[in-house]
Amino acid sequence: MVTKTLPRWIYSSLGNILLNRRYPKISDQSKYLILHAFSRRNSGDGLLVDLTLEAMADAGIGGAEIEILALDPDSFDDDPPVHRAPGEPFAQFTPKLAGAVFELLANQLGSGQVAKRVANAKGLVAVGGGYLVADSFVRQAGVLLNHLAQLRTAARAPIPSIYLPQSVGPLHGPVGQSVKRNLNKVSLFCARDDLTMAEIGGDNIIRCADLAVLKLARTADIVADRKLHAGAPIVVGRDLPHPGDYIERLKNLGQSLSKPLWAVQADVAGDRSDRAFYQRNGLSDDGTLAAMLADGTGGAVVSVRLHGAIASLIAGRPAIHLAYERKGWGAYEDLGLGEYVHDAREFDVALVADQMAQLGQDPTAFWDCITNAAPKLRAQYVGLVDELRRYLL
Template identity: 35%
Template sequence: MKEGRKVVLLHGYSRRNSGDGLLVDLSTALLREALGDDVSVTLVAADPDSFPDYGQVSGAPVIADRGAGRLAAAAAALVRWPTEKSRHLTRLLAAADLVVGVGGGYLRARTGAEAFRLELGHMVQMRAMAASGRPAVYLPQSIGPVLAGSAVASGFFEARLIGLLGACTSVFVRDDRSLALLAGNRNTKRAPDLAVLEFGRHRDEVMSRAAQRTPQVSHVAIVLREAPGWSSVQRKRYVASTRALIALLESRCRVSFAVQSTGRGNDDAAYYRREGIEGDLPTLRHVLQEDTPDVVVSVRLHGALESILHGVPAFHLSYERKGFGAYEDLGIEDWVANAADFDAHAVVARILGTDAVRSFWTSTGRGMGRIRAGRAAIVAALREAAGVCTESS
């Protein structure tokens, strides 16, 4: 296997959202595992300045621009007119041995505004990937739907997504609905989320950290976010249920609040303030390290998974199917609920129940075979794709 190969890692977002930063880190770690420590990774990101620890970072076309520059870049992208950033991306891809799409859930859109961002952000990168002709592997994704309320618009966008992903060497999806959407693409396989894969790799270390903590629950940390593009009824129900959950927990134990994202248009702290939650709002990472809770309740999936990796059980209030897929892969399906329609009393009963912490960690052992097989399949696909490139170049 040739050493020192060059990889372009597409679709990075921002480290200001610690979940997205985690996915970039886990993608890079997987590349090093598959291709060696001397692999050269260039990250293409929407917020390149937020990754100062990465030596090679490039701003993504359109979404890395600001102000009037973004408007000009968006107009150019709509008519397929090359810009400085798009030409730079083309050169990066032409020189790469392998192109990789970071794991995540960015290839979907509920609203017209989100579909516009998908088109001008991620699909610009995908078109460049397909045009480069380089081997490409997309790490575990949740893909679609796009504008599900409109059959014509949804069919248009999803057909293009399916076609672009069909140009890849391998595509991994982290839930069954994504697998069904791409059923016509023979390059698509089901695999767990990257953070779930990381848990499988380090479960013994996680269990060791967990064993050092008391099984009694006296401190619960909560990670909230603004409700996504739901109906007004779902939003009201979500707000009422989270308020009820906080009140129930505060009557039983100490409750703290943590922030997972402060990125553009995705500011958890602003949501807390609108809900009347003031005072110290540390990051989840800070809470896990400096004031470790006994249990975390997180609306953000990677807030929940980051907690688990730290040795803290996490109940996930999921607003997308990716959460249910991840918790199914982990074997803890009874620790996830629909954020738009959950029973606060049931959540409290689950996390404060007798032997709740011990049963959580016991249940995670059920999915280890599937998790390890998924990681092995991804590593093999990365190596195979890099090998195909080496033979053809």
């Protein structure tokens, strides 16, 4: 299928580079366009899309008024309509990378597939996340090919553009500088941690917690939903760049826990799959985290994936986070759970195992932290919805 559609993509992009013209509008009915969606094969990314749609609905924008631009559109259903974004979602060498290169060239002249979609939109909303990281050659290439055309188009669009809570950076090299420069040009940029606030700066930036953190704070009856999950502990691991002692520590943690369940959050193609990560390191996965949370399997959770931890909290499970980027510390500090977030590459195995045992026996103090943080977070969400309404309606 890719080999049939690629030439049309290439020729279309080349034509726009040579002619320096914009695409015509898709239809006469303008819609709001959600940018930077990734894939539902990663439940954390799918959750952020759902929470973006929920926030827009709370602002008065229904699904019939929305379209989505996603790197892996085949993983979504068609409500709202989902279109393919330029790029390769699974860091593999496929013909999609050639299309992304031509898209960048066309985008430099204000043309291309993204410009075509944006030309017919009446407002742009970027999903929350942590995808704009440019601290190595590989990650700079990922931002360049998968996201820069969308960001650059949003920055120069004559319509409102809002970037929902993001952790951005570190930003190195020319790609990093381009990200910073363009983020300072969007209508509103929401930073979900203090390091991002400091690195991006600008008059258009506000501090706002992660969408999933805000969802947790709005979950009805946080106190009433406290549960003593005395089942087997759940561990959510993942591959990390520059792991150091991470894998050894993670295996030692598994041995320190009582018959842990190894859960998969991201089941995607290639090395980014949690299942593939377990197989490479001699671990056997016990199914998806989503299924465990849904059917009540297992107990407290320790997750390397941030949204694996937060999804567990939303489902009523106490969860420890082994953070590998600034977004993890920002989210857990916003929840008042600073003592339950640890550096994934340097965490104390015995300390985390002790915390998991305590949570399995009595999680009251843990939930008290969230209960105390919830009023401020609920107020943040009201403010965020007000900003969406003010800019987009």
